[in-house]
Amino acid sequence: MSNDTDTDDAFPTESEIDSGSESGAETTVPSGEELGSDVDDEAIIEGQEDGLLGGLDIESTADIEIPDRLVDQVIGQDHARDVVMKAAKQRRHVMMIGTPGTGKSMLAKAMSQLLPKEDLQDVLVYHNPDDGNAPKVRTVPGGKGKQIIEAHKEEAQKRNQMRQFLMWIIIAIVLGYSLLIAGQVLLGILAAGVIYIAFKYSSRSTDAMIPNLLIDSSDTQTAPFKDATGAHAGALLGDVRHDPFQSGGMETPSHDRVESGAIHEANKGVLFLDEINTLDVRSQQKLMTAIQEGEFSITGQSERSSGAMVQTEPVPTDFVMVAAGNLDAMENMHPALRSRIKGYGYEVYMDDTIEDEPEMRRKYARFVAQEVDKDGRLPHFTRDAIEEMILEAQRRAGRKGHLSLKMRDLGGLVRVAGDIARAEEAEFTTREHVLQAKNRSRSIEQQLADTFIERRKDYEMTVAQGDVVGRINGLAVMGEDSGIVLPVMAEVTPSQGPGGVIATGQLKEMAEEAVQNVSAIIKKFSDENISEKDIHIQFVQTGQQGVDGDSASITVAAAVISALEDVPVDQNLAMTGSLSVRGDVLPVGGVTHKIEAAAKAGLERVIIPAANEQDVMIEDEYKDQIEVVPVSHISEVLEVALAGEGEKDGLVDRLKSITGQALDRQQVSQQGTGSPSPQ
Numbered sequence: 097m098s099n100d101t102d103t104d105d106a107f108p109t110e111s112e113i114d115s116g117s118e119s120g121a122e123t124t125v126p127s128g129e130e131l132g133s134d135v136d137d138e139a140i141i142e143g144q145e146d147g148l149l150g151g152l153d154i155e156s157t158a159d160i161e162i163p164d165r166l167v168d169q170v171i172g173q174d175h176a177r178d179v180v181m182k183a184a185k186q187r188r189h190v191m192m193i194g195t196p197g198t199g200k201s202m203l204a205k206a207m208s209q210l211l212p213k214e215d216l217q218d219v220l221v222y223h224n225p226d227d228g229n230a231p232k233v234r235t236v237p238g239g240k241g242k243q244i245i246e247a248h249k250e251e252a253q254k255r256n257q258m259r260q261f262l263m264w265i266i267i268a269i270v271l272g273y274s275l276l277i278a279g280q281v282l283l284g285i286l287a288a289g290v291i292y293i294a295f296k297y298s299s300r301s302t303d304a305m306i307p308n309l310l311i312d313s314s315d316t317q318t319a320p321f322k323d324a325t326g327a328h329a330g331a332l333l334g335d336v337r338h339d340p341f342q343s344g345g346m347e348t349p350s351h352d353r354v355e356s357g358a359i360h361e362a363n364k365g366v367l368f369l370d371e372i373n374t375l376d377v378r379s380q381q382k383l384m385t386a387i388q389e390g391e392f393s394i395t396g397q398s399e400r401s402s403g404a405m406v407q408t409e410p411v412p413t414d415f416v417m418v419a420a421g422n423l424d425a426m427e428n429m430h431p432a433l434r435s436r437i438k439g440y441g442y443e444v445y446m447d448d449t450i451e452d453e454p455e456m457r458r459k460y461a462r463f464v465a466q467e468v469d470k471d472g473r474l475p476h477f478t479r480d481a482i483e484e485m486i487l488e489a490q491r492r493a494g495r496k497g498h499l500s501l502k503m504r505d506l507g508g509l510v511r512v513a514g515d516i517a518r519a520e521e522a523e524f525t526t527r528e529h530v531l532q533a534k535n536r537s538r539s540i541e542q543q544l545a546d547t548f549i550e551r552r553k554d555y556e557m558t559v560a561q562g563d564v565v566g567r568i569n570g571l572a573v574m575g576e577d578s579g580i581v582l583p584v585m586a587e588v589t590p591s592q593g594p595g596g597v598i599a600t601g602q603l604k605e606m607a608e609e610a611v612q613n614v615s616a617i618i619k620k621f622s623d624e625n626i627s628e629k630d631i632h633i634q635f636v637q638t639g640q641q642g643v644d645g646d647s648a649s650i651t652v653a654a655a656v657i658s659a660l661e662d663v664p665v666d667q668n669l670a671m672t673g674s675l676s677v678r679g680d681v682l683p684v685g686g687v688t689h690k691i692e693a694a695a696k697a698g699l700e701r702v703i704i705p706a707a708n709e710q711d712v713m714i715e716d717e718y719k720d721q722i723e724v725v726p727v728s729h730i731s732e733v734l735e736v737a738l739a740g741e742g743e744k745d746g747l748v749d750r751l752k753s754i755t756g757q758a759l760d761r762q763q764v765s766q767q768g769t770g771s772p773s774p775q
């Protein structure tokens with residue numbers, strides 16, 4: 097391949113990366129300060145910064161200015177934004193790992209806008225007269241490709257005109273001779289026809305000399321951004337179309353059948369690959385070659401097609417790759433590909449939430465304006481509608497003092513609310529519309545959880561009455577955002593063989609581990625020889641979802657102790673919490689959804705880990721329905737949950753003495769934070 101432009105070295109040394117190199121590959125992008133533009137200072141009402149809108153002085157989203165560049169539109173993700181800007185400057189690959197809908201593809205697109213447009217290249221594929229199956233490849237500066245094709249077409253047209261002129265003269269001579277001199281009319285017409293066909297046939301070969309403009313960047317405003325997520329091999333690596341005629345003069349020349357892949361189209365721009373682990377190993381290996389060499393030949397991907405015989409000269413693939421996915425994606429991707437990104441690029445973990453500060457609220461208001469603008473048909477949001485959106489972002493964060501960064505979901509809510517307003521032909525989208533949208537855009541899991549609750553109410557399964565021995569209302573989360581009451585029952589029987597804990601109800605790995613941990617406390621607690629007993633633990637009606645996470649461990653422990661000691665448990669109460677082997681109650685995930693599920697099931701009290709107290713953000717409608725009891729030790733759980741005053745006090749004291757003093761609350765939250773169990 098000949099290259100009319102200089103190609104930068106895509107893989108400078110590691111030391112260059114560390115030093116934020118001034119290498120030749122470095123490109124000019126705006127400074128961090130320029131990019132961190134916040135909402136205009138003049139649009140802030142002094143003294144009202146603590147309000148839901150961070151003091152923003154606006155009537156509706158119509159008053160909010162939206163930045164032009166995508167990188168300025170990204171909310172939160174400061175670390176990822178910095179990395180993207182640095183990587184664009186140094187032309188490094190980036191791997192972004194994190195929850196869907198937090199802005200990974202948005203940042204990749206933003207990165208393409210930061211790369212210089214001047215570097216763009218056009219790629220032409222030419223017929224190779226020496227070997228028809230090895231088309232030649234030429235690279236020219238962006239925009240020049242079209243001119244070259246036009247010039248070739250003009251030349252071919254001129255040549256064809258000359259030929260046609262020649263053809264008509266010959267036909268005229270032949271016809272004249274046949275008719276006037278030889279007197280053979282039929283023979284003359286036949287000869288003219290043969291000449292006509294021969295000329296037309298030969299003009300095909302002139303057209304065949306026109307190159308194929310494989311990559312045309314003449315109309316591109318920015319460096320290319322190619323999303324190759326889920327692309328099959330041909331779409332990713334390029335392909336050569338099958339030719340049913342193959343020979344005999346009717347065939348399409350091979351260079352005209354060459355199709356570019358995303359790796360070629362992303363040349364000098366960004367190649368975005370989400371869920372990279374779903375790409376088959378062969379494609380991952382070829383992708384690696386393309387990254388390493390900066391060029392990759394195109395051949396037919398289907399072995400039985402005539403295209404497989406064709407292989408072009410190498411086509412440039414000097415792209416920056418942004419690979420994305422969740423943690424699984426990282427584990428399952430080709431180790432060599434991972435190490436290439438790791439060694440010569442950046443890895444970044446996306447944030448799920450961000451601290452709730454006035455500046456951030458102003459940015460969320462701008463986010464609503466961005467989504468309205470992007471859709472183009474939604475009525476603008478009023479102040480109170482934006483406030484409701486910010487409240488929802490707080491609620492969805494699941495952590496006090498934070499806002500959710502699952503922006504795609506929030507964007508979905510903006511669209512549903514706007515659509516409701518539009519259907520009503522309202523001038524603005526109001527708070528009422530947002531509230532209606534929240535009800536309408538319930539996830540499958542939320543709808544399923546509601547159906548579950550309804551069904552169970554029919555059979556009176558969820559809520560038992562009064563005080564019952566060995567039965568406790570546990571709490572779990574379905575999907576990401578719906579809680580459900582799952583009762584746990586325990587029974588202790590004399591053992592026929594070696595005694596032990598027998599648990600049923602589709603227990604998943606973490607729940608099984610929780611049952612094991614609980615048995616440490618139970619063994620220490622029981623006066624009787626526990627090895628002579630079978631302890632049966634049943635997760636009632638776990639249905640399709642099973643039980644995951646160890647948030648049921650305080651429930652299991654309390655149910656078993658109740659069964660062992662024959663002390664009843666208050667059924668008007670539910671609980672969630674993880675238990676350490678020494679009896680401390682550790683934080684869990686999804687407390688808000690769990691509390692709401694307990695309230696919906698008609699329960700009056702709910703026990704949660706004290707360390708989770710700050711995460712509780714239940715809807716107003718449930719606040720008066722249910723009392724939240726934070727605890728930090730299993731003895732406190734029993735104190736709240738067990739009925740029967742006398743026996744209960746003795747039990748609680750005994751538990752305290754065998755498990756030692758409860759850790760203070762700060763210690764508990766230190767132990768638990770960082771990895772609250774998912775349920």
Ligand SMILES: Nc1ncnc2c1ncn2[C@@H]1O[C@H](COP(=O)(O)OP(=O)(O)OP(=O)(O)O)[C@@H](O)[C@H]1O
Pocket residue numbers: 169170171172173195196197198199200201202203370420421463501502503504505507
């Ligand atoms: N941090 C953010 N700031 C502003 N808008 C965002 C942000 N994250 C997501 N969005 C909005 O949500 C849309 C979808 O986000 P995006 O496709 O970037 O998510 P993603 O992390 O790539 O998700 P996935 O992994 O599912 O592809 C964006 O087009 C944008 O409108």
